[in-house]
Amino acid sequence: MKKEFKETLKSKGRTEMPAVLLAAAECAPLSKTGGLADVAGALPKALAALGIDARVITPYHRVVKEKYAGQVEHMFYFYVQIGWRREYVGIEKLVLDGVTIYLVDNEHYFGDKIYLGGEAEGEQYCFFTRAVLDAIPNLDFSPEIVHCNDWHTAMIPMLARTQYPGGMQEQLKFLLTIHNIAFQGIYSYGFVKDRLGIDDKYFTYEYLNLNDNPNFLKAGIIFSDKVNTVSPSYAWEIMTPDYSEGLEEVLAYRAEDLSGIINGIDKQVFNPAADPLLPATFSRGRLKGKAVCKAALQERMGLEQRPDVPLFAMVTRMTGQKGFDLVAAVLDSLMSNEDMQFMLLGTGDPRFENFMRAAEYRYKGRLCAYIGYSEELSHLVYAGSDFFLMPSRFEPCGLSQMIAMRYGSVPIVRETGGLKDTVAPYNQYTGEGDGFSFANYDAWELRDAVRKALDCYGQKEVMAGLISHAMQKDFGFELSAQEYARLYLCML
């Protein structure tokens, strides 16, 4: 164990690292729609290396059942009250890569999509919250800290502290990690009171309410012992009205307990040197395999087979967050004036999906819009592309740019949140840097950044330097895990 941790433990009169239960709506590789899943999958493994017994509790979603039903062990079941209904809760256990994952089973809530949308989604995660709290005393492990993630699990601290007098839940410590402040879990008073049985005295601005409605994320910020977000820059940004989505005053109130910890990626899952999902592997200084991947991607996606043409890619949820309006504003100008290819893998807002489908029609053979979700294809896109576009309006951390860099796809990003913290812009005078960036949320700044990238693509040595710097960066979870360990320790 690290000397620093030993000393902290000693000062608290103990020798053991705390046991942590991580509650999350999705967890890779079981269930995934975005980066939250990657973090819930990778962080416990990195914590284990520091001597922390970190386990995960997550819904037994349909996609998980379909793939892992044969490997789970049924532990116990009980019933919870949600509104007027008594609902079944099964607790199943799965050990994956040395990490214990508790799966909350209920066909009604988790037999369909990971996020049901609307009030159905609110009820889905009210149910999960209750199930987690009631399951904790009966697990084969006693957590001291519950690590909650985003609004789906943000009500856990408040309920533990207000509805379990004398129970072990009340004694637990809580960390809330905000992965995305744009989603807060806002429902009507009647809905929340009914589903979670909250006492009227908590529907006030001091506790649950914000702008006349109960707000789950706000309650999490108020009732957790510590709050963090997923990059230092985003931690600053969300203290300002431009990025806080209305929560700046609540965050100011908790400023002393708020920090930013940059995410990492799972270097085993995202490893170009040994990735079973690629037609050829490669590493820094041994890039032949990357050219094979580019050719394979072009062939599979119906792009012209040209090794010399710069291939730009995006792998993303297609929402306002990810800067699609900027892409839409400059795409035609770029595609008509520059010799380049464009590959999008994404799904989301139909407006953006349709725009990209139409663009594919206009630039057949040079632009491919694969509308859908595919983990397998995403690896080939990262590996086969030359540049990775991420012009986000806001970005709490962003894992895609880190994955892209690990696969030698040079990122072009807007300087916001975690993108600012992970991409060092290319400096033409010193040759330093591992990507391109622009400051303002402005389509012409994006176009200029792409043009700069195109210019560098034409200069072999510059491009080789950029790829080498990008691939060299260490985005492993080890450092983040140490930061989380420090945070856990100071909560004891």
Ligand code: ADP
């Ligand atoms: P966010 O969590 O905001 O979506 P991140 O960059 O943190 O953004 O994480 C996105 C994760 O989801 C990455 O692992 C990325 O590869 C993956 N991903 C996003 N969209 C798709 C898609 N359409 N198909 C496959 N993987 C995707």
Ligand code: GLC
């Ligand atoms: C959110 C954010 C993303 C972050 C991910 C994991 O989905 O949008 O920036 O990387 O969570 O923390």
